[in-house]
Amino acid sequence: MEPVRHVAEICVGRAVLFGSLAIILLMVAFSFDPVLAFKCGAITTLLMSAILTFKALQAHAVPPRRTEAWIYLDERWRPSCERSNRMFSTVLREVYALFARTTLIAACGFFASSLLLDLLGVQPFAFAAH
Numbered sequence: 773m774e775p776v777r778h779v780a781e782i783c784v785g786r787a788v789l790f791g792s793l794a795i796i797l798l799m800v801a802f803s804f805d806p807v808l809a810f811k812c813g814a815i816t817t818l819l820m821s822a823i824l825t826f827k828a829l830q831a832h833a834v835p836p837r838r839t840e841a842w843i844y845l846d847e848r849w850r851p852s853c854e855r856s857n858r859m860f861s862t863v864l865r866e867v868y869a870l871f872a873r874t875t876l877i878a879a880c881g882f883f884a885s886s887l888l889l890d891l892l893g894v895q896p897f898a899f900a901a902h
Contacts, residue, residue, distance in 0.1 A: 805896035814882035828868035
């Protein structure tokens with residue numbers, strides 16, 4: 773099942789990478805206020821973690837043929853019976869859960885950074901008008 777896990781990690785990892793890119797761009801947009809930027813990053817990363825957790829919980833309900841991992845998987849590694857379908861779904865669930873945990877840790881880090889900057893009294897940057 774290692775080839776299945778590898779393909780699933782690539783597929784889910786790519787989706788998380790694009791989501792992270794969007795979150796980083798959103799944080800850069802709020803970079804004039806570091807506290808707000810980290811809060812925004814924390815909330816959106818927490819949302820991504822919730823979506824990944826939902827996908828992990830629903831992995832057994834989705835037929836393997838309807839997943840992105842199925843498309844990229846070599847023909848000989850595709851599940852062909854009920855037992856292999858369950859194993860495929862279990863691997864997908866584990867991969868989704870791994871990425872959900874990782875993004876949850878990142879969200880907690882963003883919240884902690886936001887709180888630390890707020891406690892230190894970091895103010896929004898003021899733009900000087902000349």
